[in-house]
Amino acid sequence: MEKFTDKLNIDFGNRAKLLIPGGAHTYSKGDDQFPANAPKIIDRGLGCKLWDVDGNQFTDMAMSLGSVILGHAYEPVLKAVRKEIKRGVNFCRPSVIEGELAEILVDIIPSAEMVKFGKNGSDAVTAAIKLARAYTGRKFIARCSSDPFNAIHDWFIGSTIMNRGVPEEIQHLTIKFNYNDIESCEKLFDLYPDQIACFIFEPVSFEAPKDNFLQKLKALCEKNGTLLIFDEVVSGFRFALGGVQEIVGVIPHLAAFGKAMANGFSVSALVGQREFMRLGGIDHDQERVFLLSTTHGGETHCLAASIACINEIRKHDIIKHFWQTGQALINGVLSAAKEVDAEKYIDAFGYGVKPAFIFKDETGQVSMVARTLFMQETIAQGLLMPYVVPSYAHKKETINFAIECVRNALIIMKKAAEGKGMAAAIEGNIVKPVFRKHN
Numbered sequence: 234m235e236k237f238t239d240k241l242n243i244d245f246g247n248r249a250k251l252l253i254p255g256g257a258h259t260y261s262k263g264d265d266q267f268p269a270n271a272p273k274i275i276d277r278g279l280g281c282k283l284w285d286v287d288g289n290q291f292t293d294m295a296m297s298l299g300s301v302i303l304g305h306a307y308e309p310v311l312k313a314v315r316k317e318i319k320r321g322v323n324f325c326r327p328s329v330i331e332g333e334l335a336e337i338l339v340d341i342i343p344s345a346e347m348v349k350f351g352k353n354g355s356d357a358v359t360a361a362i363k364l365a366r367a368y369t370g371r372k373f374i375a376r377c378s379s380d381p382f383n384a385i386h387d388w389f390i391g392s393t394i395m396n397r398g399v400p401e402e403i404q405h406l407t408i409k410f411n412y413n414d415i416e417s418c419e420k421l422f423d424l425y426p427d428q429i430a431c432f433i434f435e436p437v438s439f440e441a442p443k444d445n446f447l448q449k450l451k452a453l454c455e456k457n458g459t460l461l462i463f464d465e466v467v468s469g470f471r472f473a474l475g476g477v478q479e480i481v482g483v484i485p486h487l488a489a490f491g492k493a494m495a496n497g498f499s500v501s502a503l504v505g506q507r508e509f510m511r512l513g514g515i516d517h518d519q520e521r522v523f524l525l526s527t528t529h530g531g532e533t534h535c536l537a538a539s540i541a542c543i544n545e546i547r548k549h550d551i552i553k554h555f556w557q558t559g560q561a562l563i564n565g566v567l568s569a570a571k572e573v574d575a576e577k578y579i580d581a582f583g584y585g586v587k588p589a590f591i592f593k594d595e596t597g598q599v600s601m602v603a604r605t606l607f608m609q610e611t612i613a614q615g616l617l618m619p620y621v622v623p624s625y626a627h628k629k630e631t632i633n634f635a636i637e638c639v640r641n642a643l644i645i646m647k648k649a650a651e652g653k654g655m656a657a658a659i660e661g662n663i664v665k666p667v668f669r670k671h672n
């Protein structure tokens with residue numbers, strides 16, 4: 234049967250865009266996030282290398298939104314997956330491996346007394362919220378104003394600028410506090426007494442907790458009968474195996490993990506204290522709570538990937554590798570910027586495990602124009618660096634290559650800034666933030 238796209242004389246990438254809203258399955262992968270010379274469609278990956286369908290090779294610094302922490306097509310994980318696939322991937326009763334991984338997580342994650350698996354971070358975060366609402370019988374969710382993302386679901390999306398399709402009644406139930414600002418948290422308790430089900434946030438994003446913020450917030454939550462939930466979807470298996478909670482010693486009531494736990498295979502986990510988690514079970518006499526329940530939740534090969542991934546992290550001390558690799562990149566980028574007298578166009582900060590980069594234009598403002606030009610000029614050298622998530626596949630030579638590409642890009646950015654302006658040096662569109670009202 235002829236498809237409607239067959240009539241169009243356009244390439245594969247553009248045909249896919251007609252069939253897939255946004256042309257991709259994560260907004261951060263969309264054409265509006267990359268300059269015109271970026272690879273359009275990826276063919277395959279190995280280690281930290283990617284090849285597009287035209288055969289161009291790139292060094293990947295983004296590692297699949299932070300999920301591929303060991304490297305693309307990492308053999309020890311693939312071996313575990315192959316072994317499991319041959320035994321069948323899903324059954325009508327639980328499989329052995331569900332209990333195996335649950336046991337490992339309970340051992341690793343301080344707050345984990347019970348575990349429930351999902352397929353993505355949003356599932357786990359939103360399940361935690363559901364449980365908090367059920368346990369407390371309250372409606373309001375307090376989220377952190379500076380967290381860029383917590384979940385695809387209405388409680389979070391309704392609190393962003395892109396809230397079309399989320400009923401106002403739902404939007405109003407999510408309220409915001411500021412990180413490291415305990416007074417902003419106290420204020421919410423004053424405004425919504427006995428009405429806040431939980432505080433949910435990334436325990437560390439780019440800012441370090443100050444003045445015992447996490448300890449104070451936990452005490453405040455407990456005083457008010459509110460649950461403390463850590464979104465460790467990014468920080469888990471990255472800052473430490475057991476997440477930020479392992480480092481700071483503040484144990485949340487519930488926590489969500491995802492991204493890095495299975496080297497790109499689809500696994501997430503809601504974990505938490507038994508008192509709350511057991512409400513989703515079948516062995517209590519209270520009113521029932523519909524927690525996570527999905528057809529693919531216990532897919533065996535993904536859980537096998539997670540076990541293999543955790544084994545590799547332990548075997549090779551990979552968390553230490555993340556801290557060192559990211560810090561080497563931050564330091565290298567800052568000195569390269571100094572060498573070429575372009576410090577005013579870039580800043581590198583954050584943690585070794587989670588470095589951050591911002592780009593400034595000729596006016597000194599953080600700018601999408603500067604970001605686009607940076608990406609255009611690094612991509613022209615074969616470096617794909619929309620953001621950086623350190624991986625075990627990033628070795629010393631990868632970091633040296635990245636620093637060299639950044640240095641060359643900065644020379645061009647400076648030249649443009651001092652000449653006709655950065656915008657004039659861009660071929661194609663300027664990248665845009667994902668969260669915006671209109672295209």
Ligand SMILES: Cc1ncc(COP(=O)(O)O)c(C=O)c1O
Nearest residue numbers: 353354355382383384466467491
């Ligand atoms: C902090 C944080 N929480 C939750 C999520 C949602 O995870 P997922 O995309 O797997 O649903 C993300 C995704 O980027 C995230 O960054």
